[in-house]
Amino acid sequence: MERRTHRRQGSFEIRSEAERTRVELSGRLTVRDLPSLEAALREIDGEGPVEFDLASAESIDTSIAWAIDAARQRFDARQAEVSVTSAAPNVAQVIETVTEARPTPEPAEPGAPWLTALLSRIGAGVVGMGALLTEFAGVFGMFLARVAQSIIRPREFRLTALVHHCEAVGLQAVPIVALMSFLIGVVLAFQGSAQLRQFGAEVFVVDLIAISILRELGVLLTAIIVAGRTASAYTAAIGSMKMRQEIDAMRTLGIDPGHALIVPRVLALLLMLPILGLIADAAGLFGGALMSWMELGISPAMFATRLVEGTNVSNVFVGLVKAPVFAILIGVIGCQAGLKVGSTAESLGRMTSSAVVAAIFAVILADAIFSIFFQQIGL
Amino acid sequence: MAETVIEVRGLRNQFGSHVVHENLDLDVYRGEILGVVGGSGTGKSVLLRTIAGLQRPAAGSVRMLGTDMETASEAELRGLSERIGVMFQDGALFSSLSVLENVEVPLKAIPGLGTELTEALARLKISLSGLPWIAGDKYPAELSGGMRKRAGLARALALDPEIVFLDEPTAGLDPIGAAAFDEVIRDLSRSLGITVFLVTHDLDTLYAVCDRVAVLAEKRVLVTGTVEEMAEVDHPWVKEYFLGPRARAARGAIAAPPTKG
Numbered sequence: 001m002e003r004r005t006h007r008r009q010g011s012f013e014i015r016s017e018a019e020r021t022r023v024e025l026s027g028r029l030t031v032r033d034l035p036s037l038e039a040a041l042r043e044i045d046g047e048g049p050v051e052f053d054l055a056s057a058e059s060i061d062t063s064i065a066w067a068i069d070a071a072r073q074r075f076d077a078r079q080a081e082v083s084v085t086s087a088a089p090n091v092a093q094v095i096e097t098v099t100e101a102r103p104t105p106e107p108a109e110p111g112a113p114w115l116t117a118l119l120s121r122i123g124a125g126v127v128g129m130g131a132l133l134t135e136f137a138g139v140f141g142m143f144l145a146r147v148a149q150s151i152i153r154p155r156e157f158r159l160t161a162l163v164h165h166c167e168a169v170g171l172q173a174v175p176i177v178a179l180m181s182f183l184i185g186v187v188l189a190f191q192g193s194a195q196l197r198q199f200g201a202e203v204f205v206v207d208l209i210a211i212s213i214l215r216e217l218g219v220l221l222t223a224i225i226v227a228g229r230t231a232s233a234y235t236a237a238i239g240s241m242k243m244r245q246e247i248d249a250m251r252t253l254g255i256d257p258g259h260a261l262i263v264p265r266v267l268a269l270l271l272m273l274p275i276l277g278l279i280a281d282a283a284g285l286f287g288g289a290l291m292s293w294m295e296l297g298i299s300p301a302m303f304a305t306r307l308v309e310g311t312n313v314s315n316v317f318v319g320l321v322k323a324p325v326f327a328i329l330i331g332v333i334g335c336q337a338g339l340k341v342g343s344t345a346e347s348l349g350r351m352t353s354s355a356v357v358a359a360i361f362a363v364i365l366a367d368a369i370f371s372i373f374f375q376q377i378g379l
Numbered sequence: 380m381a382e383t384v385i386e387v388r389g390l391r392n393q394f395g396s397h398v399v400h401e402n403l404d405l406d407v408y409r410g411e412i413l414g415v416v417g418g419s420g421t422g423k424s425v426l427l428r429t430i431a432g433l434q435r436p437a438a439g440s441v442r443m444l445g446t447d448m449e450t451a452s453e454a455e456l457r458g459l460s461e462r463i464g465v466m467f468q469d470g471a472l473f474s475s476l477s478v479l480e481n482v483e484v485p486l487k488a489i490p491g492l493g494t495e496l497t498e499a500l501a502r503l504k505i506s507l508s509g510l511p512w513i514a515g516d517k518y519p520a521e522l523s524g525g526m527r528k529r530a531g532l533a534r535a536l537a538l539d540p541e542i543v544f545l546d547e548p549t550a551g552l553d554p555i556g557a558a559a560f561d562e563v564i565r566d567l568s569r570s571l572g573i574t575v576f577l578v579t580h581d582l583d584t585l586y587a588v589c590d591r592v593a594v595l596a597e598k599r600v601l602v603t604g605t606v607e608e609m610a611e612v613d614h615p616w617v618k619e620y621f622l623g624p625r626a627r628a629a630r631g632a633i634a635a636p637p638t639k640g
Contacts, residue, residue, distance in 0.1 A: 031500070031538060035491035061539035062571065066503050090572060097570040103506035106513050344520045346474040 010057075012037050019048045026056035031063040041071045049081035057091050065098035132358075139336040140328070143266050146258040156256075161264035169230045170272030174279060176229075177222050181280035184217055185209060185287025193296050202296045206306040209288035214315040218281040220367050223326035226273060227359035231334035234265055235355040238338025239348045247339075257339075266331035273327035277320050318379055322370050329362040381409045384542055384574050385430060390439035392425055399425050401598040403439070407542075412568050412575040413603075414585045417595030418616065423578040424468075424546055426595065430576065431465050431544050432456065444541060461488070464535030465544045469551075470527035472519040478505065478530045479515035485537040501537065508533040509563050525556040529563070536567070543568075545577040549584050561587045582629040594620075606630075 010029035015022045021044050029037070044050060052068055054060075072082040084095060111117065150157040192208040238261055241247050247257050285307070292298040298306070337355035341348050385407035392400040399422035407413050417423050428434040430441055432448050441448040446459055472481045482501040486492060492500075505515050508529040519527055528548060535543055548564060549557035565588040568575045579585065585592055585606055593603045596616050602609070609621040620626065 031486075031489055031492070034489075034496065034500075035493070038496060059572075062503060062507065062536075063500050063539065066500060070499070093570045097507070097566070098503065101503065101506045103502040103512055106511070108513075108516070342520070344474055346520065 010060075012040070014040055014044065016044075021048065021050045022053055023050065024053045024056070025060065025064070026058075028058045029060045029064045031061055034063045034067060037064065038067050038070075041067060042074075044071075047078070047080060049083065050075055052082070052084045053086060054084060054088070054091050055086035057087065060091050060094055062094060062098050065095045068095060069099050069102060135336055135340075136332060139262065139339070140332050142258045143262055143328075143332060143335075146256070146263045147267070150259070150263065156259055158260060158264050161260070162268055165264050165268035166272055168233070169226065169268050170275060173226060173229060173272075173276060177225055177276050177280050178283040180221060180225060181213070181218055181283040182287035184221060185213060185284035185289075186291045188212060188217075188284075189288040189291030190295060193292065197296075203298065203306060204310075205292055205296060206288075206298065206303055207310045209292070210285065210307050210311040211315055213284035213288065214281055214311065214319050216319065216367070218284050219277040219319045219323050219326070220363070222276050222280040223273065223323070223330065223363045223367075224360055226269070226276065226326075227330045227363055228356055230269060231330050231337075231355045231359035232352050234331065234334030235337040235341070235352045236348065238335055239341030239351055242339060242341045243343060243345070243348060262332075262335045265335060266328065269327040269331040270324055273330075274320055274323040277323045281316065281319065314379055318374055322367065325366055325370075326363050329366060330359045333359045333362060381411070383407070384409050384444055385576065386440075386442040387430065388440050388442075390426075390429065390441065391437045392422060392429060392434070393437050398598060400429075400436075403599045405593060405600045405603070407574060407576055409541075409574055410568070410572050411590040412565065412577065412588050414589035414592045415576070415578045415595060416580070416585065416592060416620065421595045422598075423595055427465075427544050427546055427576065427578050431463065432459070433465075461485075461538050462540055463542045463544065464538070464540035466528070466531040466535040466546065466548065468546045469524070470519065470531030472527060472530055472534065474519050477516055477518050478510070478522070478533070481519070481530060482515075482533045482537050485534065489538075501533075504533040504536050505530070507536065507567065509559065525552045525560065528552070528560065532563070536573075539571065540573065542574045542576060545575060545579075547579060547581075548577055549579065549581045554583075557581060557583065558587070564588055582626050583632065586629045586632070 010025070010027040010033050012026070012029070012033070013024045015024070023041070023044075050071065052071075068084065075082045084092075087095065112120065188209050189205055192205040193202055196202050196205055196208070238247075241261075247261075250257055250260060289298075289300055289303040292303055293300060334355050337351045337358070341351050383406050385405070387403060387405040390400050390403040390405075391398070403426070405426075415423050415426065425434065429436050430443065430448075432441075432443075444459060444462055446455055448456075451459065472478070473484070476484070479498065479501050482504050483497050486497045486500055502512070502515060506512070510526060510529050510533065514522065514526055514530070519530065522530065532543075532545075532548075535545075545564065549560055552560060561584050564575060564577070567573060568588075575588075577584070577589070589606065591603055592606055592609055594601045594609070594612075594614075594617055596614070601614060602612050602617065604612075606621070609617060612618070612621075
């Protein structure tokens with residue numbers, strides 16, 4: 001048999017004879033010949049019968065067979081006769097297979113009118129949001145219950161896992177958190193001095209830096225970074241275990257996923273986020289002091305004096321008291337999203353990104369509520 | 380015998396110091412269905428991946444449809460990829476696309492094929508693989524394992540390949556689904572003249588569809604031949620495999636119908 005490694009050649013010819021149209025296919029026809037063949041077949045408009053002469057067709061693929069079958073269907077509708085003649089056995093076989101497998105459309109279910117669809121989508125979204133809150137409460141409740149159980153029966157507590165997660169979410173986050181906070185301190189000092197200089201009140205830049213970093217930015221930005229870093233890691237870790245049925249396996253082996261997965265993770269965040277917040281505060285003040293020194297000539301000693309005089313220690317308290325709350329929000333949202341992962345890799349990706357968005361949003365929302373609260377109680 | 384479409388000579392595959400194949404030779408002929416069997420870890424899937432060009436061998440040559448995979452240019456390999464189709468174990472469908480869109484992906488490479496023709500051809504391939512019309516509009520995650528495999532087959536068949544590689548086509552299917560899938564493979568291979576290279580553990584598939592069997596053992600293709608011939612091979616693993624209780628059952632199932640060959 002001849003070996004063909006190059007593009008195989010196929011051709012067709014359409015001839016309108018008296019009272020009939022002859023379509024002659026020859027050579028090896030493939031899907032590459034289909035566009036021109038199909039266009040030509042669609043142009044045949046005669047009433048008379050159509051004959052496909054396949055005598056010199058060496059081979060055809062299913063797409064060509066499909067075109068013949070589709071033509072047959074079209075001409076049948078016009079009551080024109082279609083015949084296939086002198087096809088080699090292999091060619092006839094392909095046509096037969098394709099004709100047998102001809103896909104028949106099934107009526108799609110009629111969609112709802114757009115207004116109904118829109119309303120139902122909004123409704124589903126609202127209900128989904130409610131369900132999400134319930135789930136959050138459920139996972140949070142499970143966390144509390146398991147912690148309480150661990151206090152009663154310390155044996156069930158997993159110290160190794162806790163230490164491991166503390167290292168991952170705490171220690172390994174120190175460089176990025178410190179650097180970010182340092183830069184924020186630098187930016188605040190720089191921008192603040194430019195504004196305050198207009199009033200000759202440069203020295204108040206210390207208050208500006210201290211209050212904004214200690215009260216708000218240090219902890220808030222740390223929480224946002226940790227939300228991006230850790231919530232996604234939790235979702236991905238728990239989600240991939242869920243995907244591979246590891247969590248089901250745990251249950252059948254009598255290991256509680258709450259004890260094994262959720263308590264160490266959330267507790268690690270609970271312990272580490274305040275520490276990270278404190279580091280962020282220190283790094284931010286350091287950055288601010290450095291910039292004040294270079295830009296405004298406020299010496300570090302003067303910065304320190306001004307800091308102690310002008311800034312109440314309650315600012316540190318107001319800042320850091322938020323950290324545990326943020327930690328719970330980030331940890332629980334991350335774990336909850338992980339537990340919701342389905343069986344596909346796609347759902348893992350979707351849940352991971354939605355966990356990060358939800359965690360950051362929850363942190364900012366909680367921060368806003370804290371602001372109002374502290375305003376009301378006058379701190 | 381017919382034209383040789385795949386020619387493997389002196390193939391050697393290794394991962395680190397672990398040698399999977401050593402001096403492996405194999406021929407596949409046009410139009411046949413070749414079943415590759417072997418114990419777990421004998422590198423059946425590695426062999427499939429190597430021949431399909433997904434993995435470079437450490438030594439040896441693979442010629443497919445007259446092209447040497449080692450020395451072929453980018454363009455030649457691209458042309459070759461249109462002439463082969465691979466169905467992966469779980470279908471390996473793109474999860475963000477519907478089944479119809481999955482099958483349309485290879486068709487989009489054909490110039491001049493409009494959206495209408497592309498869809499019609501994809502629908503035809505879906506139907507040829509034995510899936511109902513509505514399956515085309517579903518996403519892979521909404522399908523059962525068997526339907527995902529069929530969808531994977533439909534995508535592999537999209538460009539009417541000359542060779543189709545099937546990795547464990549019936550693994551994880553119930554016996555009825557597996558038998559139906561076997562039938563689809565055999566019918567399509569016979570009617571469209573497709574050469575099929577399939578890796579399997581399923582004895583029923585071997586007996587029901589394969590023209591020839593290649594046994595992988597001792598890092599090479601130990602023997603090739605029809606399933607009947609396998610019973611006479613004097614090798615402990617082959618004996619156990621083809622004369623074990625499960626093989627007897629599978630052979631019995633084929634021998635039982637009145638149309639005994």
